[in-house]
Amino acid sequence: xxxxxxxxxxxELAGIGPGPYAGMLLADMGAxxxxxxxxxxxxxxxxxxxxxSIVIDLRxxxxxxxxxxxxxxxxxxxEGLRPGVVERLGIGPEDCHAVNPKLVYGRxxxxxxxxxxxxxxGHDLNYVSIxxxxxxxxxxxxxxxxxxxxxxDYGGGTMFLVTGMLAALLQAERTGKGDxxxxxxxxxxxxxxxxxHSLAGIGQWTPERETNLLDGGMxxxxxxxxxxxxxxxxxxxxxxxxALFLQLIEMDPEEFxxxxxxxxxxxQHAKLEVLFKTKTRDDWAEIFDGTDACTSPVLDYLEAAxxxxxxxxxxxxxxxxxxxxxxxxxFGGDYDVADPIMPAxxxxxxxxxxxxxxxxxxxxxxxxxxxxxx
Numbered sequence: 001x002x003x004x005x006x007x008x009x010x011x012e013l014a015g016i017g018p019g020p021y022a023g024m025l026l027a028d029m030g031a032x033x034x035x036x037x038x039x040x041x042x043x044x045x046x047x048x049x050x051x052x053s054i055v056i057d058l059r060x061x062x063x064x065x066x067x068x069x070x071x072x073x074x075x076x077x078x079e080g081l082r083p084g085v086v087e088r089l090g091i092g093p094e095d096c097h098a099v100n101p102k103l104v105y106g107r108x109x110x111x112x113x114x115x116x117x118x119x120x121x122g123h124d125l126n127y128v129s130i131x132x133x134x135x136x137x138x139x140x141x142x143x144x145x146x147x148x149x150x151x152x153d154y155g156g157g158t159m160f161l162v163t164g165m166l167a168a169l170l171q172a173e174r175t176g177k178g179d180x181x182x183x184x185x186x187x188x189x190x191x192x193x194x195x196x197h198s199l200a201g202i203g204q205w206t207p208e209r210e211t212n213l214l215d216g217g218m219x220x221x222x223x224x225x226x227x228x229x230x231x232x233x234x235x236x237x238x239x240x241x242x243a244l245f246l247q248l249i250e251m252d253p254e255e256f257x258x259x260x261x262x263x264x265x266x267x268q269h270a271k272l273e274v275l276f277k278t279k280t281r282d283d284w285a286e287i288f289d290g291t292d293a294c295t296s297p298v299l300d301y302l303e304a305a306x307x308x309x310x311x312x313x314x315x316x317x318x319x320x321x322x323x324x325x326x327x328x329x330x331f332g333g334d335y336d337v338a339d340p341i342m343p344a345x346x347x348x349x350x351x352x353x354x355x356x357x358x359x360x361x362x363x364x365x366x367x368x369x370x371x372x373x374x
């Protein structure tokens with residue numbers, strides 16, 4: 001089956017986290033993604049699947065010229081370095097657009113290309129911390145809980161970078177003019193917080209943790225420990241789903257109290273905490289399986305691969321040292337598994353230099369100068 005991005009060529013400057021993940025998503029959609037590794041830099045990752053690789057020393061002008069030659073024949077480029085670095089190397093947006101005006105130049109940072117913190121270091125936790133998202137996560141009266149690096153790096157970062165690049169590729173096809181996509185994780189997370197700003201605007205969200213609909217404050221939207229020290233996730237927000245939940249746990253609705261009666265919530269929390277500890281997680285999972293009670297087992301990442309819903313969707317399969325997720329989203333009902341082939345570092349050097357039109361003497365001279373490697 002033809003994939004949506006078949007025929008597109010994307011250059012990815014090697015890094016870690018959200019930039020390479022964006023490259024993986026684009027490769028899953030059919031794009032040819034060429035990872036430009038720097039000498040000595042190579043960390044094996046699932047994010048490399050389906051890509052090819054070449055090593056170029058971009059610190060030298062000759063290396064920058066090889067990168068520009070690549071950009072001249074590409075549709076897009078992804079970089080995740082600190083603001084100003086690619087400009088100093090001579091491979092920034094202006095340099096690349098001088099050789100390819102149609103190029104989409106994707107930039108992935110935490111703070112963005114502008115602002116007083118633009119050139120300072122940070123990680124997902126820092127980026128999420130100034131958006132209001134982190135402060136809303138965790139137990140009341142305790143430090144906020146780090147949400148892995150899913151919210152900043154991959155939610156606010158990768159997903160907005162990919163969305164912006166796809167939009168810019170469409171624009172380039174229509175106008176012949178490329179663009180620069182400045183994807184900042186703080187911008188993406190601030191955008192994702194729009195629902196909570198909306199709830200606050202109508203008086204249904206407060207800054208206090210565990211007092212709101214989706215932060216564990218409601219007895220019908222939180223996790224409960226089971227008798228074996230595992231957990232069930234209860235998320236029956238709608239009244240009809242809540243009613244079914246009570247039916248399945250054999251709880252009298254009148255005895256339990258009103259779903260939205262905050263005066264009852266402390267007692268309801270306590271009742272459910274006691275009740276869920278009477279059975280194992282898997283016992284509860286069997287009771288709720290296939291129902292609309294919106295209650296499900298909390299699995300670890302090892303258990304997730306064996307859940308029947310994940311298996312039915314083509315879920316999680318191990319190839320070599322890594323477990324691979326199936327490409328998402330699915331196009332046209334295509335349930336093919338991901339390409340698990342991991343590129344050898346510099347494995348595509350010969351092919352790439354060939355389609356760049358470099359003859360043997362030029363390649364040899366670049367290898368002698370340590371711009372390229374054997």
